[in-house]
Amino acid sequence: MIELEDIGYVRSGVADFATAVHFATDIVGLELMDSGEPGVAHLRSDSHHHSLSLVEGVSGVIASGFTLATEDALVAAESELERRGFRVTRGDEKEARSRRVAEFIGFDDPFGNRIELAFGRQTISRPVRLSRGSGITEFGHLCLDAPDVREAYRFWSSTFNARVSDWVGDGACLMRIDEVHHKIAVFQADEPGMCHMNFQVAELDDVFRNWHFLVEHGVEIEMGPGRHPQSGAIFLYFLGPENFTYEYSFGVRRITDEAAWRPRFFDPDEIGAIDMWLGPKARTVSQPQLRLSDPA
Numbered sequence: 433m434i435e436l437e438d439i440g441y442v443r444s445g446v447a448d449f450a451t452a453v454h455f456a457t458d459i460v461g462l463e464l465m466d467s468g469e470p471g472v473a474h475l476r477s478d479s480h481h482h483s484l485s486l487v488e489g490v491s492g493v494i495a496s497g498f499t500l501a502t503e504d505a506l507v508a509a510e511s512e513l514e515r516r517g518f519r520v521t522r523g524d525e526k527e528a529r530s531r532r533v534a535e536f537i538g539f540d541d542p543f544g545n546r547i548e549l550a551f552g553r554q555t556i557s558r559p560v561r562l563s564r565g566s567g568i569t570e571f572g573h574l575c576l577d578a579p580d581v582r583e584a585y586r587f588w589s590s591t592f593n594a595r596v597s598d599w600v601g602d603g604a605c606l607m608r609i610d611e612v613h614h615k616i617a618v619f620q621a622d623e624p625g626m627c628h629m630n631f632q633v634a635e636l637d638d639v640f641r642n643w644h645f646l647v648e649h650g651v652e653i654e655m656g657p658g659r660h661p662q663s664g665a666i667f668l669y670f671l672g673p674e675n676f677t678y679e680y681s682f683g684v685r686r687i688t689d690e691a692a693w694r695p696r697f698f699d700p701d702e703i704g705a706i707d708m709w710l711g712p713k714a715r716t717v718s719q720p721q722l723r724l725s726d727p728a
C-alpha cells in the first residue's frame with residue numbers, strides 16, 4: 433500500500449498557450465510564476481510553487497501529480513508498482529525541476545491516466561499574489577475520467593490509501609486521502625482524462641462574485657452555483673480553453689471521525705443528487721448529468 437501524502441499538481445498540454453495562460457490568470461485568478469522555461473507556465477494557488485502547469489504543445493492532460501512524504505516512500509512505491517505490473521519511469525533532473533519537486537516517478541493507471549508520484553515539492557513562503565480577487569485559497573481536488581468507476585475505486589483503494597467518502601451511482605466515486613471529504617474523484621467517461629480541477633475559495637461570497645465575473649466575461653458556466661450533497665460544498669464549474677473544466681468551491685466537508693464515516697450511495701437519477709439547489713443540470717435525469725461538458 434502506497435501512502436499518498438497529498439495531491440500535488442496537474443500538468444496539462446495546451447495548443448494555444450497564450451489563451452490558456454490568460455484564462456488561468458486573468459479569469460481563474462491563479463498567480464503566474466516565473467518558470468524560466470519557454471512554453472511552460474506555472475500557476476500558483478497556495479503555499480506550493482504551483483498547482484497547475486500549462487505546457488505548450490498537444491492539447492490535453494499530461495499528468496496528475498501526488499506527493500509522498502519521504503524519498504524512501506518514493507523508492508518503495510517504485511518497487512511496489514513494478515511488483516504489481518506497472519511500467520514505472522523515473523523523471524530526470526530537468527523534468528523534476530520543471531515540476532519543482534526533488535524526485536518523481538510516473539506510470540499509467542489501468543485506464544490510461546498518467547499518474548506521477550513525487551517527493552520534495554517546493555514550498556513558497558511569501559503569500560500568493562492572485563492575478564485577480566477570485567479568493568482562491570488552495571488546490572482542492574482533481575477529478576479523473578475512467579470507463580469503470582468501481583474498477584477505478586478498486587485500483588485507488590488497493591494501491592493507495594484512498595478511501596471512498598461517497599458514491600453517485602456508477603457515475604462517480606469521491607475519495608479522501610486525509611480529512612477532506614475528497615481530494616480524488618473519478619467520474620465515468622469512455623476515455624481517460626481530467627474531468628475537472630478544483631480550487632477552494634475563501635468564502636461563500638467568492639463563489640457568487642466569481643460567478644458574476646465569469647458571466648460578465650462570457651465564460652461558459654457548466655453547472656452551478658449549486659451545492660453538492662456529498663461534500664456539502666457550494667460549487668461552480670466553468671469551462672476554460674481547450675475543454676479544461678475548472679471548479680471553484682467553498683465549504684467542503686471534513687471527515688474527522690474516520691471510524692464513524694460510512695460512504696453514502698446517491699442515485700444520479702434522483703433530483704438533487706448532485707445539486708441540492710436543483711440548478712438546471714440537476715433537473716435532468718440519468719447519469720449524463722455527471723458529464724459536465726457535452727461530448728464533442
Ligand SMILES: O=C/C=C/C(C(=O)O)=C(/O)C(=O)O
Pocket residue numbers: 575600604606617630660661662663664665667679681706722
Ligand atoms: O457528482 C458529485 C460531485 C460531488 C463533488 C462534491 O461533493 O464536492 C465534487 O466536488 C466533484 O467531484 O465535482
Ligand SMILES: [Fe+2]
Pocket residue numbers: 573575617628630679
Ligand atoms: Fe469537484
